[in-house]
Amino acid sequence: MALVLIAWELIGRYVLTSKLMFAPLSAVLAEFAKLWGTGELERHMLVSFTALGVGFAIAAVIGIAIGSLIATSETIGDYVDPVINALYSTPLVAFSPILILVFGIGPASTMAIVFLLVVFPILINTTAGIRSTDASLIEAALSFSASKFEIFRRVLLPSALPFIVAGFRLGIGRGLVAVFIGELTGAREGLGYLISVSGQTFNVPAMFVGVLVLAAAGILCVALLEYVEAKIAPWRHFELKA
Amino acid sequence: MRLKLETRQICKEFLGGNSKPLSVLSNISMQIYASEFVSIVGASGCGKTTFLRILDGLITPSAGEVLIDGQKVNGPGPNRGFVFQKDSLWPWRTTMGNILFGLQIQRRPRAEARAIAQQLIELVGLRGFESHYPHQLSGGMRQRVNLARALAIDPEVLLMDEPFASLDAQTREVMQLELIRVWTDRRKTVVFVTHQIDEAVFLSDRVVVLAARPGRIKEIIPIDLPRPRRFAIKRTPEFVAHVDKIWTLLEEEVFGSSGAQRRS
Numbered sequence: 001m002a003l004v005l006i007a008w009e010l011i012g013r014y015v016l017t018s019k020l021m022f023a024p025l026s027a028v029l030a031e032f033a034k035l036w037g038t039g040e041l042e043r044h045m046l047v048s049f050t051a052l053g054v055g056f057a058i059a060a061v062i063g064i065a066i067g068s069l070i071a072t073s074e075t076i077g078d079y080v081d082p083v084i085n086a087l088y089s090t091p092l093v094a095f096s097p098i099l100i101l102v103f104g105i106g107p108a109s110t111m112a113i114v115f116l117l118v119v120f121p122i123l124i125n126t127t128a129g130i131r132s133t134d135a136s137l138i139e140a141a142l143s144f145s146a147s148k149f150e151i152f153r154r155v156l157l158p159s160a161l162p163f164i165v166a167g168f169r170l171g172i173g174r175g176l177v178a179v180f181i182g183e184l185t186g187a188r189e190g191l192g193y194l195i196s197v198s199g200q201t202f203n204v205p206a207m208f209v210g211v212l213v214l215a216a217a218g219i220l221c222v223a224l225l226e227y228v229e230a231k232i233a234p235w236r237h238f239e240l241k242a
Numbered sequence: 243m244r245l246k247l248e249t250r251q252i253c254k255e256f257l258g259g260n261s262k263p264l265s266v267l268s269n270i271s272m273q274i275y276a277s278e279f280v281s282i283v284g285a286s287g288c289g290k291t292t293f294l295r296i297l298d299g300l301i302t303p304s305a306g307e308v309l310i311d312g313q314k315v316n317g318p319g320p321n322r323g324f325v326f327q328k329d330s331l332w333p334w335r336t337t338m339g340n341i342l343f344g345l346q347i348q349r350r351p352r353a354e355a356r357a358i359a360q361q362l363i364e365l366v367g368l369r370g371f372e373s374h375y376p377h378q379l380s381g382g383m384r385q386r387v388n389l390a391r392a393l394a395i396d397p398e399v400l401l402m403d404e405p406f407a408s409l410d411a412q413t414r415e416v417m418q419l420e421l422i423r424v425w426t427d428r429r430k431t432v433v434f435v436t437h438q439i440d441e442a443v444f445l446s447d448r449v450v451v452l453a454a455r456p457g458r459i460k461e462i463i464p465i466d467l468p469r470p471r472r473f474a475i476k477r478t479p480e481f482v483a484h485v486d487k488i489w490t491l492l493e494e495e496v497f498g499s500s501g502a503q504r505r506s
Contacts, residue, residue: 136330143298143324144344144395145317154343158334235333235377 023204028212031205045213047190051107052179052217055114056171063119064164067126071160072152077127088120093181100186110182110190117178121170129163130156162233169225176218243275246431247297247399252306254292265456266292270306272450272459274431276398281434281442282450283488285495289457290435291327294401297433298324310399320348323392325402330388331376337363337387338372344395362390365424382413389421393428400430404437415473418444422471439492440476443467443484451491460491 005025012024023031035041070077070084096113103109133156141155183192195210197203254267266289274280282290295301297308299317308315310322318324323344331340338359345355363372366386376384385405392400406414418441425432436442442449446465453460465484467475475481 136326137332139300140324140326140330140332141343141347142300143318143322143326143392144347145319146347150347154346155332158332161334233334235375 019204020202021204023208027205028208031203032209032212035206035209041194041209041213044189044191044194044210047107047187048110048179048183048192048214049217051110051182051190052114052175054107055111055178056118056175058111059115059118059171059175060122060168062115063122063167064126067123068130068152068157070123071127071130072148072156084120084123088124092116092120093177096178096181096186100182103186105186105188107187107190109186110179110192113182113186114175114178117174118171121174122164122167125163125167125170126160129160132163133159162229162236165225165229165232169222169229172221172225173218176214180214243278245273246276246278246311247274247433248272248309249297250307250309252293252296252303252308254289254296254301255304267296267303268456268458270457270459272462274433276431277429279425279432279434279445279447280450281436281446281448282452283436283439283442283492284452284457284460285454285492286437288452288454288495290452291403293452293457294324294403294433294435297399298322298401300324320344320395321397322399322401323395323397325385325388325392325400325405327404328384328408331384331391333376336373336375337368337379340376340387341390341394343391348395358394358396359390362393365393365427366390366420380413381409382417385409385417386420389424393424393430398431400425400432402432402434404435406441407437414438414441419473421445426470439485439488440481443481443488444471444476449484449488451488454495460495463488 009025012022012027016022032041066080070080093113095116096109099112099116100109103112137155137159138151141151146154179190180192180195183190184196187193191210191214195207195214198206198210249270249272252267252270253265255263255265258264270293282293284290292301296303297315299308299315299319299322310319332343335343338356341359341362342355345358350358360372363369366389368383368386368390371379371383376387379387388405406417409417422445432445434442434445443465449463449465451460451463452458463484467478467480467484
């Protein structure tokens, strides 16, 4: 890591000296301090992370709900499964111009794009998690006269939880891409907007600030979810080790 | 002796794809009395586990009926507890959580449920392991949790499906003694499926020997050995005579069924 940073600084100073193409680390850090000082960076971050959070939360709720329905009802599963799989493998980013038309310039369209990209990995993982529940665990609950809803709540959902969190982890990466795409064309503020405007005005250090903040957010979220995954399903890690 | 559980001409067929239905159980009628310990032994594939699932109501019979205290069984109920063969503990629940499950389904008050579970944890000797997860327990301990979980709803009939099959020989013997102790303490009616003949004889008041393909009652053998029983009883001529008799009955079945396999 340290080597990469040193290499970045050296390349910026001595190899790619054109200020239009690259910036050394020191220039990026200076720009970071400047943007932070004026409060501009905080404003962009707030806009972007709000869009990410709201879009992600809606995607999580709807993804888990529809994923559960698909997994627990054969009829729904038969009809919806092919559609879901087709949509998941489609480059959904291609729909972003339509969403910007529908939701207008601003955070709403960014949220919609985040939702669209994040909902599928969560939905598909929820379905897979519920379907992979060990039949003997369901039978044990049945022997206690548990109702369908009780079995869902107390057996299927906890059994699927590690899959769902893994879906969140996949979703975060896609969500950050969605924030960038949404703000690239459909926003007047946000980190994506900062990156795009800085790029267009040849302010390379500011562009790197935006990229770095997005990357840091991604790394932080994924690390957090990996921690949660390990915490909520210690038996799975045990099985993998054994 | 009071009649507790009765089966009337239980038959079960499984539809296997396009071939003709496979008859798994044929005309099983038996009476089991309150607080009686009955084991069911038979060659593998004789349908003993299917029969036990029918008693619990997890599977419906193709014909015939199960009566408990004269009431027809239409599905699992609180008067029966099922102890599964293995790995049916919920891995995300602790020892306490697993035992609490049945009481939560019955919506019992929290404090009351915990008190019942704690009592059972002591009964099966798991004090100190309340907040351990199944993967942190040994095979024998897991089966203790399994037993306590079934006992939590205070069922009148305990249905046990080869609960000690996956345990090593020593642990199995310890668990047999423990089970006898719990059974004596709680006076449940027990139906115990096993393929270990000496286990069946050691534990039971009667042993039901099933014939295979389709599963049907071959013979019911009363075990008139005195209680309380200790391991030393396994070396007495009476004990050995029972084991020999059942083994002879099963031998015909084992060779019969492997012969059938060779033909098919």
